[in-house]
Amino acid sequence: MIKNYKNALVDLDKSLKIKSNNPFALNIRGIVHQKINNFEKSLSDFNELLKLNPNNVFVLNNCGVIYRTMHKYQQSLSDINKALKIEPNNAYTLSNRGTTYRMMKKYENAFSDLNRSLKIDPNNAIALSNRGITYKMINKYEEALSDLNLSLIIEPNDTFTLSYRIEIYLMINRHDEAYLDLNNLLKINPYNIFALNNRGEIHRLKCKYKEALLDLNKSLQLKLCNSFSLNSRGATYRVINRYEDALLDLNESLKINPNNLFALSNRGATYLTMNKYEEALLDLDKSLKIEPNNVFSLINRGATYRIMYRYKDALSDLDRLIKLKQNNALALSKRGEIYRLMNKYDDALSDLNESLKIEPNSAFALSNRGQLIEC
Template identity: 25%
Template structure:
C-alpha cells in the first residue's frame, strides 16, 4: 500500500511551530520551520507584506541566536523593506551589525528605534556602547562619519508606538512613562525657535535665549541640543540648579552626551558638589578621553578637594 502523504502544514502552523522551537532554544529547527513558513506564504493567495516581514524578522532572531549575523542582517533588510521601521527588525539588525563591528549602522538602527519608542532600554544601551566604540575608532568627530539617520514619519511613529505599548506587559509598581511624539509641524517650529535662541546666545542675550529655547522645548521635548543650549544659558546667568535639570533631561535622552556631562559638571562645581562634578567629568572622559576642557576642569576641582 502506498504511504499516505502527511497533510501540508499552513504557513501559520509552521510559524507557530517555529516560535515553539525558538522558545525552547532549538534555534536551528526554528530557522528551518521559518524557512518553510516563508515558502508557504510566498505560494499562498493570502500573501500579506506585514506577515511576510514578521516571518523574516523571526528567522533573523533565530540566525542571531545561532551567531549567523550576516544572514540575520539580510533577513532584517528584507523585513524592513516589507514593513518599514519595524522595531524588532531594527533592534535585531543593530545587534547583528554590532557583532559584525559595523558600529555606524548599529548606531543608526538603535537611534531609529528610539524615535519610535524612547523608552527602549536595549536601544539606549546599544546607543551608548556604539558611541563609545565610535569615539575610540573615529575620535570626537565620529558623528560626522555616520550615514544619515532616517526620520520616522509621525503616522508611523504613532502606529508603532501604539503597537509596542499594547504588546509590552506593564510591570507591577512601575510608573508608565508616555511621551507623545511631536508632529512634523511642531518639529519645524521648534527648530526655528531653537535657531532664534542660538542667535540670541551669540549676542550674549541669555535670558531672551532661555525664553526661545523654552518655547522650542514645548513644541519638541525630545531635542537634546535644545536642553544643552538652555543649560549653557542658565550657567551664564548663574541659575545652576536649572542648568543641572536641563542636563539631566538631555542625559535621559542621550546618556553619553558630552555637552550635557560637561555643563552639569560645571553647574555642580558652582553648587559646591565636587564629588558629583568629578563623577560627571570621569564619565565624559570615558567617552572622549582627550577632551581638554574636561581634563582642565577636573584638575581644578581636584586641587580644591
C-alpha cells in the first residue's frame, strides 16, 4: 500500500508541476500525504486549496483532523469552527469537533457536539464510536458499550472502534467477549500487535500456555521492544517452570521501564521459586513501594519471609492482605500456617477453619490443619 502511495505521489507531483493550482490534484495529494503521516506536506496542499476556496468544508475538516493528530488542538478547533460557520448542522463536522474536545478532556463540550451530530444523523458510526469512547473516558462503561455496539453494527470491520470495545471488556473482566472481538480483529489484521498481546494475555489467564506463547511470540517478532508482550510471556514462562526464559523477558521489560509493577512482581515471584530470596525481596519491596496493596506482591513477599523464618514480617503482609479482602482463602491459610509455625495453635486453627469454609477442598489448608492434631 505504501508503494502505491509513493507511485501516486510521483504522478500527482508531475501533474501539479504542469498546473500548480489544480484543485483535484491538490486534494488527492493532500489526502495521500495525510494517509502516510506526512502531515506538514498535507497541510501545505490543503492550505493551497483553501486559498482557492476558503469555504471548502471538506478541507477545513481535514485540516482539523491533522492538527488534532499532531496534538495542536487549538488549531484543530479553529479550522473546524470555520467549517461549522459555513455549515452549522453538518453531522460530520460536529462529530469531528466533538472528537477534538474529547482529546482535550473537555467532555461536556464533546457530548454536546456528538449528541447534536447524532440527532442529525442517528446512524453516524463515527459519532457513535466517539461518543462511546467519551463515555469510556468518564468510566460510564455500559453507556460506552451501547454506543460502540451500535457503531459496530453499522461498520463491523472498524478496527478503531473494535479495539476500544475490547479495552472496555478487559477493564470490566468480560474476557470471553473480549476474546471474540480479538479473534475478529485478527481476522481483519493478523499483524495487529494490540490484538496479539491481549489475546495472548487472555490465553495466559485461562492457563492456555501454548496458545499464549504463540500469540506473544508473534507479537514480539513484529515489535521486539514490547513491554506488554515481554511481561506476559515472562509470566507465562514462570508458570510453566521455564525460569531462565522468564528472567530474560522480565529483565528486558525492566530495561524499558525500571518501575514496571507487573515485571517487578513477576520477577520477584520467579526469584522466589528459584530460591533466590534476597533478589526476590528486592523486587517485591520495590513493587510494593509503587503499589502498597498489590495482592500478588504481598502474597509472594509473605511467602518469601516465611521461608526465611521472618514470621513477624510474613504476618504483617498477610494481615494487610486479609484487611483488603476478608474472605481471601489463600491468605487465611498462609497465615494459619505461620501461626502454626509460631506455635500459636488456636490462632492457626481459627484461620485454617475460616479458609476451609471458603475453599473446603484446599489441600494446603487441610494439610496444615491436619498437622495441628499432633500439637
